[in-house]
Amino acid sequence: MMKRDECLKALARHVTDADIVLPVYSTAFDWIDIRPHPLNYLSHGAMGLASSHGLGLALGRPDKRVIVLDGDGSLLMNIGTLVTIAEAAPANLFHFVCENGTYEANGGHPIPGRGTVDFAGFARSAGWRSVHEFSDLKIFEQRIGALLAERGPVFVDLKVVPSGPQERDYSRLHGPHVRKAFREALGKS
Amino acid sequence: MQVSANTEGPALHGGSIIREIKASGIDFVVSVPDITTSEGLLRPLAQAASPKLIRICKEDEGVGICAGLAYTGKRALLLIQQTGLLDSINAIRGVAVEYALPICMMVGLLEKEPGVPPLQSKRYGVRIVEPILDAMGIPYHEIETDADLGKIKPAIDEAYVASHPVVLLIGRRPT
Numbered sequence A: 001m002m003k004r005d006e007c008l009k010a011l012a013r014h015v016t017d018a019d020i021v022l023p024v025y026s027t028a029f030d031w032i033d034i035r036p037h038p039l040n041y042l043s044h045g046a047m048g049l050a051s052s053h054g055l056g057l058a059l060g061r062p063d064k065r066v067i068v069l070d071g072d073g074s075l076l077m078n079i080g081t082l083v084t085i086a087e088a089a090p091a092n093l094f095h096f097v098c099e100n101g102t103y104e105a106n107g108g109h110p111i112p113g114r115g116t117v118d119f120a121g122f123a124r125s126a127g128w129r130s131v132h133e134f135s136d137l138k139i140f141e142q143r144i145g146a147l148l149a150e151r152g153p154v155f156v157d158l159k160v161v162p163s164g165p166q167e168r169d170y171s172r173l174h175g176p177h178v179r180k181a182f183r184e185a186l187g188k189s
Numbered sequence B: 001m002q003v004s005a006n007t008e009g010p011a012l013h014g015g016s017i018i019r020e021i022k023a024s025g026i027d028f029v030v031s032v033p034d035i036t037t038s039e040g041l042l043r044p045l046a047q048a049a050s051p052k053l054i055r056i057c058k059e060d061e062g063v064g065i066c067a068g069l070a071y072t073g074k075r076a077l078l079l080i081q082q083t084g085l086l087d088s089i090n091a092i093r094g095v096a097v098e099y100a101l102p103i104c105m106m107v108g109l110l111e112k113e114p115g116v117p118p119l120q121s122k123r124y125g126v127r128i129v130e131p132i133l134d135a136m137g138i139p140y141h142e143i144e145t146d147a148d149l150g151k152i153k154p155a156i157d158e159a160y161v162a163s164h165p166v167v168l169l170i171g172r173r174p175t
Helices: A002-010 A025-034 A048-061 A072-077 A081-090 A119-126 A138-148 A178-186 B014-023 B036-045 B059-073 B082-087 B087-099 B128-137 B148-164
Strands: A020-023 A065-073 A093-099 A132-133 A154-157 B028-031 B052-055 B076-079 B102-107 B140-143 B168-169
Touching: A002 A025, A002 A065, A002 A138, A002 B076, A002 B168, A020 A025, A020 A048, A020 A138, A025 A065, A025 B036, A048 A065, A048 A081, A048 A093, A048 B052, A048 B059, A065 A072, A081 A119, A081 A154, A081 B052, A081 B059, A093 A119, A093 B059, A119 A154, A132 A138, A138 A154, B014 B036, B014 B148, B028 B036, B036 B052, B036 B076, B059 B082, B059 B087, B076 B082, B076 B148, B082 B102, B082 B128, B087 B128, B102 B148, B128 B168, B140 B148, B148 B168
Parallel strands: A020 A065, A065 A093, A093 A154, A132 A154, B028 B052, B028 B076, B076 B102, B102 B168, B140 B168
Antiparallel strands: none
């Protein structure tokens, strides 16, 4: 098992200024400290929808890599998204799931099926072109560069341990200034 | 909120609705099938090269997809049934209303009696739709006959110019 923040730091080394990144909840608070950038898309409006926003962005801007950093609880809430994305098949969409087995932002309660749900299996069954699982940080660090060069959609399950307490100021995700900054950055990019 | 049921005229033509959709600059139609609009709208849209049809599993997905597209400057129409609208209220609340995004929804009213305004329908599931939209502060327009077609493009243009959601309620099966 890996630590989420270490996975995100490894990923951040391969994310360019042109990429759009959609992190959710606890992952989002880690990510905006690791890689603050106006092309972070942080306002998803309702739990589970990050990958759907990502699909819209990927279809509308096929020239850009769109990287979704989902949670396992969030993905379960919108599991049909895997089928929708597989059918739309955007070559520029990369869907990472930080699987820690908990609703970390809502009290750390276990997700249904914790430890038995096979997220990579879901993605394969849904028809994704490329599916990966990682539980070893060194292997993830070795593979992440090549993985982000693949033709999408690409699904990546990151097996991580639950993180500790986290300061969560949700205005950093949902504030109007966040969306304004993203809109302006995307318009120039 | 606008309510203007037009009960005159016997028909609503799907081809005419599609012309209005295209005239509104819609690039993508995002849809879960709805029996009211299945034959007259969705099936011909599925056979057309443009706008591009994205089939989704659940209506709230479509709210997110349309939001992402809106940021890229692409116009989208979420074509669903009112049951899906009701199921997606939290997504519409968060994404469309609180973020003030141009989520344009064309909603077939399942089991609404042709020619009867939604508020006067005998169906509970139809009667509650407009009061809910009123409570959420979402503008809507009734599309009952061809006489209502002229509402479509201005409603979509206004949603994108002013950046707010809008709902177009399809009150009978388009032919």
